Amino acid sequence: MCGIIGYVGFRNARTVSIDCLKRLEYRGYDSAGIGIFNEKIQVFKEVGYISNLEKHIPHIKGCIALAQTRWATHGKVTKINAHPHVSNNEKITIVHNGIIENFKELKQELISKGYEFKSETDSEVFAHLIQDCYKDNIKQAVYDAVQQVKGYYALVVLCADEPDVLIGARKDSPLVIGVGDNENFLASDIPAFLKYTNRVIYLNDGEICRLTSKSIEIFGNDNQPLKREQELISWDVSGAEKTGFPHFMLKEIYEQTDTVHQVIRGRISEIQREVMFPESIESIIKNGSNDIHIVACGTSYYAGLAGKYLIEQLTGKPVFVHLASEYRYYGNYNKNSLIIGVTQSGETLDTIAALKKAKHHGCKTLVVTNVIGSSATRIADGFILTQSGPEIGVAATKTFTAQVLVLLLIALKLGVFNKTIGADSLYQLIQSLKKLPRVVQHVLDQSDHIKKVAEQLVNAHSVFFIGRGINFPLSLEGALKLKEISYIHAEGFAAGELKHGPFALLTEDTPVVAIIGSDETYEKMVSNIGEVKARGPKVIAIAEENDETIKQFVDEVIPYPSNKGGLSCIPIIVIMQLLAYHVADLKECSIDKPRNLAKSVTVE
Structure with a gap:
């Protein structure tokens, strides 16, 4: 929910960080802040919009910074509760997205050691805990600190004693590295830095990274170095900009003719009269279930309900749709069921938790999402991308349409496997799908x-x-x-x-x-x-x-x-x-x- 940015490079860190932070506004926030190193770490925070913060930051030189838009979970919406948080010795600054479940115990222990807390947040624990662990290596201090934390986090850390280094750590909360030329980024989501680079490395749960302007090192749960390959993002930066529309939402509504094209492209064939997925996905669809359970939240849940009607109508197979926040605690996990998680971001915590629990019980899992490399795609047995491109407006539009279409394609494939859809019916439906972009345009007109x-x-x-x-x-x-x-x-x-x-x-x-x-x-x-x-x-x-x-x-x-x-x-x-x-x-x-x-x- 919060938007996190870390930057180290050759540009002005104030300018870059604010620019990137504005590209994460869609994640929702109530306050914002930034920490910039220039001889010392200087922190600025404000309640309200990023533009309000921007007005209160002087034009500081400095090429390394971290910043965050906060969504209050612990503590009221106040300037003092906004991020970044600073250690008592003012040498360590952190931004954090997530919840520290054992923060009361950690806070009490730190207070007993003489640490003083200024805010009501759980996140401030990280700043003091890392100071307590710090000897002469900030990466090691972060590693030692996160071993003591229960909960989930995306964490970025800047230390005044190592002023050319950013540390990132994640567990169950998204954090991605943007790989530049003589500059590197950390962010909650790719659109933040897409203007600057389309090369990314996704951090996995339990991993820590150490970034300088010229190097990236990644370490696993055991604190041992890992080799990771970069991935290229095919999105155009214009996908994260309004390009003449008054609002992102209207732009994304009008993009739905292309959304339909992208969803069906390469997945239907009039000539072969076929619906096609990769072999591994078709195997999951064909062999994965006696029944199907769809788990999702919000708009994705309603897409799942629409998918239920489509799948049951076309296949006769029973489909059960669950709110992920309920299913993760009260769901019936049968290893002969197929669990389909539907999540636009691939990072919806309740949906991810439900998928993890389903896998623990031996269920086959499939994810419908818009974000390759997201947590959900790495957890499930297989994933189908909606291929909608960035969706910036908070209210889902084109991704909802894409989710429903993907569930329809799953229904068609399953109907072919189960022989509940004949060749002629399938051909007619494929023809209708091909006409769908024109139908959408007719509505837009x-x-x-x-x-x-x-x-x-x-x-x-x-x-x-x-x-x-x-x-x-x-x-x-x-x-x-x-x-x-x-x-x-x-x-x-x-x-x-x-x-x-x-x-x-x-x-x-x-x-x-x-x-x-x-x-x-x-x-x-x-x-x-x-x-x-x-x-x-x-x-x-x-x-x-x-x-x-x-x-x-x-x-x-x-x-x-x-x-x-x-x-x-x-x-x-x-x-x-x-x-x-x-x-x-x-x-x-x-x-x-x-x-x-x-x-x-x-x-x-």
């Missing part, structure tokens, strides 16, 4: 109409989203998008459940967004809409563009092109994203950085 509809939701205090079948999880996701970025209370319901409680909340001032498909639930949805209209609210229908009947029952219609085999869910997703975006924009909300939210949730 309706943005002005969707904005006019959005004007009717701006002053609402609460909004209902309803649907049946796969449109139920889409209703949940539509409600989540609206509440995330517009701060309007919104809830998604299975339309058939309205009479079982939700009607008690419905008033004539509660707009209802109804998602309608031309399937066996159509007549039931029309009946549900009638029940809603009888209570006075406005109803906005998201319906197929050739549906003339629905217009007589609702106040507004947002049409989507008809498609087959569950593929209508994709244009519906895009409509709901645009609807939420326009409502939030009309309300002048902080769309890319909603209050109290973070892009990557790396704490419990």
Whole structure:
């Protein structure tokens, strides 16, 4: 959740660190700080945006620094609780993302030795503990300190006695090395330094690194040196910039024609009439299960629910979808089950913990993620990349679409293996997939109409989203998008459940967004809409563009092109994203950085 930066090189460390830190704003934060070495370590911290911090930092010379955007977990949002934290002798400075579970015991022990604490945070323990361990080697001191810590961390350390060295350490929290020419970086995420280098080394759990401007050394759990290869990142830096759009979220919504291309590219063939994954992935899909369990959080959880409908419909195989934060403690781990973890970042702590537990119980594990080299890809038996490119807006858009599409491809492959999908049906679905980018573009071309509809939701205090079948999880996701970025209370319901409680909340001032498909639930949805209209609210229908009947029952219609085999869910997703975006924009909300939210949730 916090964003961490470490820089050592030839450039001005203040300028580079602030630039990199701004590229991590999407992770969410409440305060920010920086420590720069120039004859001594100078630390600056402020509550609020990075721009506020930037105004309070003088133009200091210095080519080594560490910085962080903090998301409060221990201690209030105050300047003194912001990072970096400094040791009592003012020679060691740290930034930390994670939680020290035994910090009370460590803090008490350090106090008994005479150390004084200034903040309420658990992270300050690291600064004093490393000072206590330090003799004449900062890497060794960090190693000795982390052996005493229970919990998880991404840690960057700067020592005034070794002013050309940065130390990084990680356990269950992301930290990646950016490899430059006469400069090196440490960061929570690749977009931070992508402007400067596309060469990376991923740190694994328990590893420590020692960086200078000209060298990188990595050490394992046993403190012995390791040899690691660099990896090249294919993302373009423009993927982490707005490139003319007012918000990252809108840019990423409009990128979804390309997202669809990227997901299906090399994975479907009209000529061979085939869905294709690498042999190792196909083996997991074919042989991995009697049943399937999908574990995820937030938007990824709703993608999993949509995937459940697709897989069960196309294969007949039972699918169970779990919130990872619950499943890791209460899940039924059967070694004959396939556990699919869905996580945009590949670093969602609860999802990773659930995958680890599943592997411990002998289950086959598969991950759907956007980030190669992430923790989830290294834990699971196999992974499928959504290939969406960087997503900077906190509210997931193109990655949700990509996750649903990957789960559809898994369903198709499994249907072929199980012989529940015939050759002709598969061919028709592949043709529909090939047309999908044009379908998405057709929806994007309706943005002005969707904005006019959005004007009717701006002053609402609460909004209902309803649907049946796969449109139920889409209703949940539509409600989540609206509440995330517009701060309007919104809830998604299975339309058939309205009479079982939700009607008690419905008033004539509660707009209802109804998602309608031309399937066996159509007549039931029309009946549900009638029940809603009888209570006075406005109803906005998201319906197929050739549906003339629905217009007589609702106040507004947002049409989507008809498609087959569950593929209508994709244009519906895009409509709901645009609807939420326009409502939030009309309300002048902080769309890319909603209050109290973070892009990557790396704490419990």
